[in-house]
Amino acid sequence: MQLQRVFQSSRALPALCLTLVAACNLATPAGALERKNAAAGDLPSSAIIIDEDGRQTRDEYARSKGLSASTVSTRFGATGLVRCGSAVGTGQLVGASNVLVTAAHVLFAPGGEPRGTGDSCTFEIEAGGSRQVVPIDVDEVICGAREPYAEPAVKDWAVVPLANAVIGAKPYMPAKAMSVPGEIVLAAAARAGGEENYSLQGCRARQVTATTPSGLREVAIDCDAEGGVSGAALLAPNGGFLGVYVGFRSAHPGKVGPFSMSHYNFGVTAEGSLRQAITEMVGRNQSASVSR
Template sequence: MLAGLALCHITGPAAAQERKNVAARDLPPSAVVIDQDDRLSRADFARVNGLPLSVVNARFGATGLVRCGSAVGTGQLVGASNVLVTAAHVLFAPGGKPRGDGGGCTFQIDAGGRRQVVPIDVEGVVCGAREPYNEPAVKDWAVVPLAGAVIGAKPYMPARSIAVPSDIVLGAAAKSGGVEAFSLQSCRARQVTARAPSGLREVALDCDAEGGVSGAGLLTPEGAFVGVYVGFRSAHPGKAGPYSMSHYNFGVTAEGTLREAIDEVVGRNRSASVAP
């Protein structure tokens, strides 16, 4: 299991408020919208991009809802049909305790023509930190096995790396207050805001996000997994404005120890995985 890596200290602009978004009763959410809210439903995303809806559903169909205690975030199948990647703070509360145990943490996804709700094995997690609120954002990721395989969804495959700047798609499953709302948005990874010795990079995004988007996948337009959304830094959260270093969302790249963790958990759970 990967643990104990010394990652760089990260700070935001002095005028900006930083928050790791999650839709939980004890964590008030704030939407950080860049210019205007450009998130789309799958059907609208297909229409705008001139793609058959069936292609969009297949390409971006591994995203679902993570419920853990009172928290509601986003997660996705990566590498295998029984391996979930999300933000660590969706699973762990301040102080490092899991937000839920037993059947209290689940992954919910519509796949194979039906809704599937699969328990999350929080004890099997490999993560950057179990206390992500006290750590740099580059540690706010978690790779965790599911108690069973999701049938009918094609897992995202991790890309070798992400170019910055580059075009990405942000795939989310919820909004503030734990409201289920699947959305896709074409946006950009704009610049690297921090680097870690472990090989991960923190990247500023001009995507739109709010509570519930935590843990959402940063994907290539072709559907490869390149990172995970973590939170925002903004001098005016809740009020739309142009992208700047005092108003942006950010994520962590699926490189270094995060990529190693994906490989480890996929390998560990391969025998229990069911091909979609």
């Protein structure tokens, strides 16, 4: 499933077409036209590619960074697929082996109802030498908004418990605050149409586009992404958890172009209310495990 949204920001934007849900006739600002690229016609309409597609497989990433495959698997191995109803996105273990962080719109449909419950809402991951499929307990979610389509994008995050712990994966641990500008790694598990496709990309956090009273920031990034990447981890090069990919804003979605404030992907940082939610969920699940 391609997850489509209209995103809002607390910072005023030029008149752009910011949605894939329906066509709009807003004027494109001067200088926003993309460079012509022969590959652009082959991209899904939700693909926001900056200059060229820089996503790599884990093995390709390992070779490019001079790392062993086992190091990359350990450092970036907490990412997996989130399936909830008909939606497919990305999520990751953060802080504990039974705590999942993703984008709220992967779990909740327009109107605020969960996209799925029980066995129809799961986290899938290759870990410990096997494929593990673990139900997500959507009823116990802590999130920025249960109706993320109606709220600013800074609220589009969710921290949710798993029915049981994943065995053999090292959870990402919250890192120090994301430096902007600064180096990041985008770790995703799917592409448009719900296709399972793990990728890593070294890229940059470029500009803060919104800030909440709690200190959580929305940040424009020059990573490449498309439908299925929603909820993916924004990581430090050492694997520390910095935030969650949410979506894009573009005057020409589906066409390659340089990074600009009319063509970018963005995420929210693991600060403020999101960091508090992770701490609370990890503590809650640890207490539950001890009491059993």
